[in-house]
Amino acid sequence: xxxxxxxxxxxxxxxxxxxxxxxxxxxxxxxxxxxxxxxxxxxxxxxxxxxxxxxxxxxxxxxxxxxxxxxxxxxxxxxxxxxxxxxxxxxxxxxxxxxxxxxxxxxxxxxxxxxxxxxxxxxxxxxxxxxxxxxxxxxxxxxxxxxxxxxxxxxxxxxxxxxxxxxxxxxxxxxxxxxxxxxxxxxxxxxxxxxxxxxxxxxxxxxxxx
Numbered sequence: 001x002x003x004x005x006x007x008x009x010x011x012x013x014x015x016x017x018x019x020x021x022x023x024x025x026x027x028x029x030x031x032x033x034x035x036x037x038x039x040x041x042x043x044x045x046x047x048x049x050x051x052x053x054x055x056x057x058x059x060x061x062x063x064x065x066x067x068x069x070x071x072x073x074x075x076x077x078x079x080x081x082x083x084x085x086x087x088x089x090x091x092x093x094x095x096x097x098x099x100x101x102x103x104x105x106x107x108x109x110x111x112x113x114x115x116x117x118x119x120x121x122x123x124x125x126x127x128x129x130x131x132x133x134x135x136x137x138x139x140x141x142x143x144x145x146x147x148x149x150x151x152x153x154x155x156x157x158x159x160x161x162x163x164x165x166x167x168x169x170x171x172x173x174x175x176x177x178x179x180x181x182x183x184x185x186x187x188x189x190x191x192x193x194x195x196x197x198x199x200x201x202x203x204x205x206x207x208x209x210x
Contacts, residue, residue, distance in 0.1 A: 028047070042060050042065055043059045044062055105122055106122070106125065
């Protein structure tokens with residue numbers, strides 16, 4: 001028969017409780033050692049007895065493992081965190097001051113205390129900066145000129161198409177006018193009696209004589 005299910009609850013008898021604590025503690029430490037050896041795991045174990053006595057096991061350095069755990073969980077020491085923040089703020093302030101000083105030097109300000117080497121370095125930086133500005137300016141100018149040329153070509157093509165449309169419209173109007181005049185002459189000739197001059201008929205019809 002298998003063992004029956006043991007109900008987990010606090011052992012009231014102090015002697016039995018101490019015996020059980022010792023047995024279970026030793027078993028827990030044994031399992032921790034096996035886990036660290038068999039699986040190459042980093043194990044740290046802390047056990048406090050009911051009386052407050054501490055028992056511990058660590059496969060590596062206990063302090064290092066605890067720091068690693070606290071960092072992993074975001075539980076870094078508060079005093080250390082404040083110190084780190086303060087150092088970072090000081091470094092950032094130094095960087096800002098350095099950048100502000102460099103900016104003033106590049107603008108030609110506060111350079112009276114600079115030595116010859118520092119002035120040469122500043123001059124070299126300015127020359128490099130000017131070359132970069134010129135290069136960027138010419139590149140932008142070249143791009144703008146290319147865009148203007150493309151726009152000019154497009155306008156020329158559109159203007160050419162428009163001129164052709166206007167010319168075609170004028171030719172159509174001229175052709176229509178000629179066709180109308182020809183039709184009018186044919187009608188007039190149809191009503192002119194044989195032998196009567198064209199000018200006489202025009203006067204009768206109210207048309208100007210040629």
